[in-house]
Amino acid sequence: MLFYLLLGIWVVAAVCMVYRAVIRNRIERAYEAMRREFGREWR
Secondary structure, eight states: OHHHHHHHHHHHHHHHHHHHHHHHHHHHHHHHHHHHHHHHHHO
16 A cells, blocks of 8 residues: 555656646747847847
């Protein structure tokens, strides 16, 4: 019982880490694209 509880917690933590990394990557890509677009317009 305790083993399954720990396994569940570990799985949730791993999923959260992957999810956070993916979101950060997407935000950085969107930020880069936005900065490029604004850079074109400003110059």
